[in-house]
Amino acid sequence: MKRFFSVIVGSELLNGRRVDKHFTFLLHALKKRGWTLEGNFVIKDDPALMHSVFSLLKSQPNTYIFSFGGIGATPDDCTREVVANVFRDGTLAPHPQAQALIHAQFGDHVTSHRLRMGELPKDVELLTNVVNQTPGFALDGRFFFMPGFPSMAWPMAKEALERYVGTNPVHTFTCNFLVETGESELIALMQALPKEVELSSLPHLRKDGAREVEIYLACKDQTLLFQSKTLFFNNLSNLGIPVTVLDD
Template identity: 45%
Template sequence: MQNDPRFFALIIGTEILNRRRSDKHFDFLSRVLPERGYKLSGSFIIEDDPDLIVETLRFLASIPGSVVFSFGGIGSTPDDHTRLAAAKALKDGTLHTHTEALELIEERLKHMEVPNRRYPLRMAELPEGAELLRDNPVNGMPGFGLDGRFFFLPGFPEMAHPMVLEALDRHYPPRRKKEYRKSLTALTRESALIDVMERLPEGVELSSLPKLYSDGPRVVISLSGEDAERVKKAYRLFVDALAERGIPYSEGDTVHGG
């Protein structure tokens, strides 16, 4: 387990980009990770292009602390490029028959009506050093992980999401990490508070959401961090500036300066 992992989703599927299917992986990861004390740092949706998959994986692997959940393209049809792309981007560039995966797939095929069984067996051809992810309640076909950082799963959420939890339980168990948050809504433009934003203490994450209504502009300021005192200090910077400038703002149901 890495000390400070940064999680990314790589969603592979031309059918998502051309809107024949809708993505459900981003919503799942962005909900599950915070529940376990982590967060999603980025999400990428790319088409079924072998070179693009390789380059995207290499880019994500170059990010310090990156952990990647890749969805789609690990099957046995000609448009399933992810297994080989993972080998090229992260390992020796070739696929190897994974004995355990082969046995598992052969066992599953005994209970399935498959016209030509040699094609599904291709799914046992994996990059060097792959570890299996088995928790697929739909058809039992495995996903796989590499180096405890890169996890390759089917595109179908019903198959993939239990394996995401399996990978997290194995490598990134829940951690007791509490986040403190304070927010306010100011009746002004975002630009009126940029000088305050530039003075925030380290360790405080800022979210600034400008809005424009018929009665004038507003900006929602949200501050979060693990250190409650730093978050309170940052919040006080905004409150003091708003009071000094005579700008009304609200905290929850309380309106100040109106």
Template identity: 40%
Template sequence: MAIGILIIGDEILSGRREDKHLAKSIELLSARGLRLSWVRMCGDDRPLLVQTLRECFATGDTFFSFGGIGATPDDHTRQAVAAARDVELALHPEAEAEIRGRFGAETTPGRLEMGRLPADARIVPNPYNRIPGFATEQAYFLPGFPVMAWPMMSWVLDTELAHLHHADDHIEASVWVFDAQESQLTPLMQALQDEYGVVIFSLPNTLVPGGRRQIELGAKGTEAAVVAAMQVLRKEVVALGFALAEIPPRA
């Protein structure tokens, strides 16, 4: 199953805030044997966000969305999800209970607004301040604040998506190749892809001290196919006259 993330907020696109959700999402997924397939970003523009969400839902993929679920005028995610799915917003009883539990006698209509969710939504608990996120289908809508969003994403991964853990035997392996041009390796790369059904990648490194050319050359795919492809890759790189060095597997 493909997993994506949607990062929402003008502050990211303008550079006022630096996104941290991408790196953390990769970390949280990797720890559970999962991987990220795509990422999108969108500003606080409701029509554009509605269109973006329609496209995300249309993939059929699981995805996590960060940001814009509050109740200030620049928060559009709840309304955009409802519009994208052609449902109404309604005060969710569990969300209302959480908000009232958080604020007690200080609960106001403005605070309850954060509990108005798409009609078919289910809540995602927020251990930080009890203001929940929400889910609809296989899409999960979380706050933009990392201190809230990351524990909430972990909860989703370990409850609703626990069955996906380590279900994908996708791995990557690579070696350093020295003093080669990518064009010299391209025929080998294509042949290995065709033969083993893996993706062969090359990542040139232009920052090697002394100016020596260095390319990370590797394969990604199922474990058996990658192991077989890498055995041939190592042999053929040496046959082409290039030195190589092993790269330890990533944790």
């Protein structure tokens, strides 16, 4: 099973100068294709930290990484160098197609700093930049590196999803309902669920002080999900606990 992670690089996010929008975008883009996000890392522009995070994710089976930020030309943009060290042999070299795109975009205004953005790790495939043609890149059909600007990065992420990921062929069935009780009252029911059923429990405290719990169940087996939902509803009915079905 494919496992998806996002890495969002930018000290400006951690010091409050900017608010991240990539997480929500990727979450919905994956969900639209039947996938889920397993983890999200927001980290500063620190080569050692970035190396550790990318190495950790690379070591996981069936990992797909969507990385946003740090592929520009300023001194704090070190994603390309870190990626070369983690995923390749540590070298960056001018990528002919990337350099040609940069030349075509900037013409007489091309600079060595702009051309530096066309120095990439070995054996990458380019992702299209619909704003200024300076590309992002993909490695091994699983690791995708994009700028921090949403207008540039999000079309690249969609391109990567279409070219390399596709739609999940295994459908996941879900149900979502609100139970008017405290979370502790439901633990025995939660423990009785089959291990194949994914559970999420989100407690709320209403303005009137009443407790309630939002329950989310997911399973690839529709019959097993129905049985688990029925288990919940029958037990809650016997206890006289109100339950409301929510939209997914």
